[in-house]
Amino acid sequence: xxxxxxxxxxxxxxxxxxxxxxxxxxxxxxxxxxxxxxxxxxxxxxxxxxxxxxxxxxxxxxxxxxxxxxxxxxxxxxxxxxxxxxxx
Amino acid sequence: xxxxxxxxxxxxxxxxxxxxxxxxxxxxxxxxxxxxxxxxxxxxxxxxxxxxxxxxxxxxxxxxxxxxxxxxxxxxxxxxxxxxxxxxxxxxxxxxxxxxxxxxxxxxxxxxxxxxxxxxxxxxxxxxxxxxxxxxxxxxxxxxxxxxxxxxxxxxxxxxxxxxxxxxxxxxxxxxxxxxxxxxxxxxxxxxxxxxxxxxxxxxxxxxxxxxxxxxxxxxxxxxxxxxxxxxxxxxxxxxxxxxxxxxxxxxxxxxxxxxxxxxxxxxxxxxxxxxxxxxxxxxxxxxxxxxxxxxxxxxxxxxxxxxxxxxxxxxxxxxxxxxxxxxxxxxxxxxxxxxxxxxxxxxxxxxxxxxxxxxxxxxxxxxxxxxxxxxxxxxxxxxxxxxxxxxxxxxxxxxxxxxxxxxxxxxxxxxxxxxxxxxxxxxxxxxxxxxxxxxxxxxxxxxxxxxxxxxxxxxxxxxxxxxxxxxxxxxxxxxxxxxxxxxxxxxxxxxxxxxxxxxxxxxxxxxxxxxxxxxxxxxxxxxxxxxxxxxxxxxxxxxxxxxxxxxxxxxxxxxxxxxxxxxxxxxxxxxxxxxxxxxxxxxxxxxxxxxxxxxxxxxxxxxxxxxxxxxxxxxxxxxxxxxxxxxxxxxxxxxxxxxxxxxxxxxxxxxxxxxxxxxxxxxxxxxxxxxxxxxxxxxxxxxxxxxxxxxxxxxxxxxxxxxxxxxxxxxxxx
Numbered sequence: 001x002x003x004x005x006x007x008x009x010x011x012x013x014x015x016x017x018x019x020x021x022x023x024x025x026x027x028x029x030x031x032x033x034x035x036x037x038x039x040x041x042x043x044x045x046x047x048x049x050x051x052x053x054x055x056x057x058x059x060x061x062x063x064x065x066x067x068x069x070x071x072x073x074x075x076x077x078x079x080x081x082x083x084x085x086x087x088x
Numbered sequence: 089x090x091x092x093x094x095x096x097x098x099x100x101x102x103x104x105x106x107x108x109x110x111x112x113x114x115x116x117x118x119x120x121x122x123x124x125x126x127x128x129x130x131x132x133x134x135x136x137x138x139x140x141x142x143x144x145x146x147x148x149x150x151x152x153x154x155x156x157x158x159x160x161x162x163x164x165x166x167x168x169x170x171x172x173x174x175x176x177x178x179x180x181x182x183x184x185x186x187x188x189x190x191x192x193x194x195x196x197x198x199x200x201x202x203x204x205x206x207x208x209x210x211x212x213x214x215x216x217x218x219x220x221x222x223x224x225x226x227x228x229x230x231x232x233x234x235x236x237x238x239x240x241x242x243x244x245x246x247x248x249x250x251x252x253x254x255x256x257x258x259x260x261x262x263x264x265x266x267x268x269x270x271x272x273x274x275x276x277x278x279x280x281x282x283x284x285x286x287x288x289x290x291x292x293x294x295x296x297x298x299x300x301x302x303x304x305x306x307x308x309x310x311x312x313x314x315x316x317x318x319x320x321x322x323x324x325x326x327x328x329x330x331x332x333x334x335x336x337x338x339x340x341x342x343x344x345x346x347x348x349x350x351x352x353x354x355x356x357x358x359x360x361x362x363x364x365x366x367x368x369x370x371x372x373x374x375x376x377x378x379x380x381x382x383x384x385x386x387x388x389x390x391x392x393x394x395x396x397x398x399x400x401x402x403x404x405x406x407x408x409x410x411x412x413x414x415x416x417x418x419x420x421x422x423x424x425x426x427x428x429x430x431x432x433x434x435x436x437x438x439x440x441x442x443x444x445x446x447x448x449x450x451x452x453x454x455x456x457x458x459x460x461x462x463x464x465x466x467x468x469x470x471x472x473x474x475x476x477x478x479x480x481x482x483x484x485x486x487x488x489x490x491x492x493x494x495x496x497x498x499x500x501x502x503x504x505x506x507x508x509x510x511x512x513x514x515x516x517x518x519x520x521x522x523x524x525x526x527x528x529x530x531x532x533x534x535x536x537x538x539x540x541x542x543x544x545x546x547x548x549x550x551x552x553x554x555x556x557x558x559x560x561x562x563x564x565x566x567x568x569x570x571x572x573x574x575x576x577x578x579x580x581x582x583x584x585x586x587x588x589x590x591x592x593x594x595x596x597x598x599x600x601x602x603x604x605x606x607x608x609x610x611x612x613x614x615x616x617x618x619x620x621x622x623x624x625x626x627x628x629x630x631x632x633x634x635x636x637x638x639x640x641x642x643x644x645x646x647x648x649x650x651x652x653x654x655x656x657x658x659x660x661x662x663x664x665x666x667x668x669x670x671x672x673x674x675x676x677x678x679x680x681x682x683x684x685x686x687x688x689x690x691x692x693x694x695x696x697x698x699x700x701x702x703x704x705x706x707x708x709x710x711x712x713x714x715x716x717x718x719x720x721x722x723x724x725x726x727x728x729x730x731x732x733x734x735x736x737x738x739x740x741x742x743x744x745x746x747x748x749x750x751x752x753x754x755x756x757x758x759x760x761x762x763x764x765x766x767x768x769x770x771x772x773x774x775x776x777x778x779x780x781x782x783x784x785x786x787x788x789x790x791x792x793x794x795x796x797x798x799x800x801x802x803x804x805x806x807x
Contacts, residue, residue: 038366039177040177040621042377043172043177043373055400056400056403058407059407059408061409062509062513063506063509065506067396071204073623074625076621078619079623
């Protein structure tokens, strides 16, 4: 997982939000989630170009807390990996 | 569609969405808002004690109503469920939307959080699309000021086109102004487009499609619903709204020819522009979110952008890889230690006082020459059980409840869910189950009601069935008493209560592990499935209000639970006394029953009297230990008990060993939920089948684990 993340970062491509290291910020570039999960992400304000910051991992690494539009939201890796972001 | 109608159970026509007015001319005000924004504080501050809770017709979501009187007008405030959106993604959102649309409120107050205004504006903008009769309440304004966030309320009001009132509901600040604004809004001319509330302009194709549908919808809806908003929902493919319209307004909107024709034409415009339903929804949501962002940028000023650094620092410790779990367990241990230590002295004092009263009552009965059976029934039976319940239960509850409410108020519980989520994911359960589990510590019935926050039915059932694996406050006194009598005694002195607290923590952790294990088993068997998506908000830490915590936890929780226990203990005490004094064939009725249960009870490490007490404790778990004591005392060896030491002697005289104590604790942790919880489960699941399963699962687990414990101990010759 970690290696993959580094690879993506080097190539300056979009990475799944779940790969974003804590303390780093990124912009949402594509939302791949479907159905109810997609609606929930949109309700949180995770639309294109939204700035997201990975704040903190939980004790077992998953879920991770993100700062989205002033609110702290915890997402499991399943949801976060459907959000493609570009690291800033 | 037919399937949906049946499965939601709302196919019954003739819904009465209107809240009954208590006075003619009373104005109905809906109170909307995101979760965690102090909505209920606003509600309580405005309505005080004039409240009651009812269920929304056909749904299990409860709606609290309260009234207030302002400037000569009666207002009925309806607290609709806290939601992030009105898109009807969940039951709560559906109810919130239906009330705003069809509940005919004279105005809607949208409560927002000043410290997180941008996200809250999302809901405000959605409500504004439905109705213009809105007052925006920017709450927690003092919190925001402390975090150096300033909000230009006038500019916000100008941009939104509706009135805005800043409040700090905890201290009551700004509530008068809020009521003034509500009064004004409800006394201007009604209608869906009063004044000029903000309307968001979307993509061109969306606007022309909506514009095409509006005339036909306006004619069809006859001002009962905003035509523009309805057009947007129809084009978005919101089947749920069509269903609500059918239920509340009594007709099928798309069956009307004019509407159906314009709908087809509008759809064509969108298809030609390459907009399918998913994209349409994205356009709408993005439009709203962007608008919220834009408004927020203009009205919110943060002096220091790192205004949450303090919260982040706290989180970095409380949810860290190294310290997150240890701190959580330590915090639980400390709370239990304070409860046990603090409860000892007042418990003894209360017992002394109450048993002194018993002596006086006995003297009184003797002096008036009352028959022995009457004295037995009322004093030895009823009063003594009552005295026990009160002196054993009241002190720990009066200490535990406020401490627990304090953690709740601080905002720690969502962090518990964050820390534990990984386990719940492995158990294929919902992350919010950690929260409902925490609620179970207070009261399992409350925990079961709390399961509503889980919107996937499968995961909600898992959380409901496993809720009673965490010991509720009614079971703490049982556990504490047994631990103190049988295990803490190995050490003398100040460490005694530390040992007790550690053991109790261990019992609770066992309960948590059982919750996870049983959840996993359920996910693999009768409730097969994968964990559904969920998001968990970690709200800012808030300064707790100590005074309010004390009042709320002592009055609302402690006295309520104690009252229920007392109401059950009184008759149960009489029944036990009667059973032990009515003799059939030389043996008391109690001995017959206990004897009947005894072989089975011995198998799982207990005896017949204990199982009898558990069965009679079905209405309230608190009375189990008092009932055990009553039945031992009445079967001959009458003795006075001054202390837990003497009590231990009584239990030991009746054959209790350490193994009996362990099995009673395990069975107390895992047996059927109390009757209140069972009834609540029935109400929440609308099914006797799931109630029965919720009854059987913990019972089977308890019997199995007690059996294994007892057998292993006996095989190893430990007992």
